[in-house]
Amino acid sequence: MQPRSPRAQDKSGYLSAGTIAAISTATGGAISIVRVSGPECLRTLGVMCGGLDKVTAWTPRRLYRTNLRDASGIQLDDALVVKFVGTQSYTGEDSGEIHLHGGNFIASRVLATLMDLGVRQALAGEFTFRAVRNGKMALSQAQATAELIEATNEGAAALALEKLSGSQLKLIEGLSEDLRNLAALGEVGIDFADQDVEEVSLPALRARTLPVIETLVKLKNSYSRGARIQDGVRVAVVGIPNAGKSSFFNALLGEDRSIVSEIAGTTRDVVGERLAIQGPHSSMTLRIEDTAGLRDSTDRIEKIGIERSTKAAKDADVVVFVVDVTQGAQSALEAFRFLSISPEKTLGIFSKTDMVSREVISKLKSDLEGLAVKDWVMTSAKTGDGIHGAALTLARVCEKMVERNPGEVLLTRLDQLAAVNLALEHMERAQIATEPELFASDIRQTLYALDPLIGTTVPDDILGRIFSEFCIGK
Template structure:
């Protein structure tokens, strides 16, 4: 049900600033705004064209003294539905950014008949009024939350409808075939076929291919959206904190010659070529009787479990050619314990290494780099190596990438139903049995775009939005 009341909220971040924007949306938006707005040219706001700006003052006509009170000089933008963000009549008041002024204007509008907007209610109304589908609405929240170029690009692509357009086309074709198969059921006694089975098989193969591609993209999209977790691990005093500081180009972690200085994990983020990486400096791994340090070491193993990339740092000044075999055993132990993790071995303090040792390590240890964290040597090579672990080809090719867990779940369920239909075609199952699976696949397609929805689902989605959007 589309709400018919008028809502108001602060559209800019709360707190003081140069300018604040207060947004009103609903059937009475322009009428309510006109009651408190006095144009410098005596314009009637209700008679102005859509997408126009007007300079004037916000006036409180109902003060205790009985005299009008000017709250602020403002710029008012008028957008008439359906050609507005929410699809309704919308007014945006740009006022000075004093928190006192913001609250005074909002309270005045509430007294005139507005209601405070709930989280995401402007975007919810946009969805209910057909201005965007549900996946596009969710992309709005992702766009607001994007903090690097890659996540911004994915959110923009989804907000423009790239994802939903692709699904809508497949859903329409599947719906057409479903209609023909349903029609066959009405003429079951005549034993006729309205749906071309060979074309239907081809369609199912195309849908399966697209669904698998979208599902596979989630692995990339999820880490791009949330940042790629990278754990820096190794024995105490090998230079893990120094490496973190070198990567971030700031003194983020305490560095000392005392083993066990880092007793808790330290995390910070870095954007490399538009991709977000979340680096975790962990406590050194060793046998210890220190209770506090042992807790830090336990947390190290927990962070390795959460990481996608593990940087295993080795102090090369303590390494000899004779010890390489022992090192290889340790590397294999880590690989076997965390087989799903990408492991990169970093030989630190390369400035203290002999040429023979470097040559021996290059030939015997795969996926390794030589760096000097203290002198910041090899840091750019390390960043390039980290980027190589991320499949950014899809971004460059502007392919659709899934980042939303809800979409991922619905795609998996839709694929399962499509594969059931394919199996049914191979087994020559009756049309009525296949129709059940086709309807279920259509249901999951519709769940993504919002053609199938309920109040609980919408409540869960839009509760994560900020107020004013």
């Protein structure tokens, strides 16, 4: 994989045919793989591998050890080369992979030779773009390959692998089939499904939309969990100034990420970090944010910081509410009410427990009972006491946010959510249609709305935009 190139922005580039190549591996590895795909692939490999006859005679999908040469016959590497023919390949067209000794120098020379022979540098994700265009995979599966590459935890990897295997596609194709049948019924106005051909009334048609709507609503609701699995569970660390938020945040991360000082109001902006964490059943990624302390401030900058803290708490899946045990309950109560966060998504953290007796903490806990926060963990960032326990509790709370039923299809992308929302809008319109023809038209609109999830008829320029976010060589 190479960094995204500026040419990746060139949408029309995806539409130009021809043979493409790219270095598909990261620099610095033991081997480098150059990928080639397109109508001139085998001829080009022939020039570099000792003759077209030789390459033609190769069995597809088998590696052949080859003296790889440039156009003037100079040896480039002792390489392993494999060809894939036509529809039997990833891209759905003739393609090949050249496995080289690692190091960017050799790979770059091989790529340069390919360019000399008329091959062009592939755009980001262009191999996968071609796979979709050639009907080798659906758009959702192509996106799953990118998600698999970017997965940072086992849940995200499992989700991407399921999507790659077509679980989401199967569900959407099933929905599409139901919708096509519904549209046909509306268009014809009669129901052939029953033995006696009978007219289909609008109420009967509407009743048939309910299972489709139910599935769409489930998909819509799955997005927040899907996004959490993929991008991480959002955790905001909040509390009054000097509560020990940054100290707790740093202790959790195991590094000095956020500035800590005895001056109240040290953290001004949101400081975000990713943290891989093991829950009771699975690993997760947390997107954890340290925030500015909440208080009535006249300082313009601090006020902006506090607004950001409030927003972070509101947007967070889980709020870590830090309470300094050396302070009374009053300021904590005020801050909690100011945030108006739900106690269900709150984990309470008592900080600085090294500074007071257990009795003081018990009293504080009972004073805070009205907040209805279920879990309170005693910690000291100074001694490290309770930090491990707090991490375990946080992992347990966050794991609930990413729970899924076996085989349940989850949406993970905003564009997919937008497609499902649009489909639902059309379904709602179908519910109030006054004529079977209008009903059928709304159902057809629903079908079109869901198309981005299948991707067979997504216009090339939209496909190009989606693939420009992939890495080069994929």
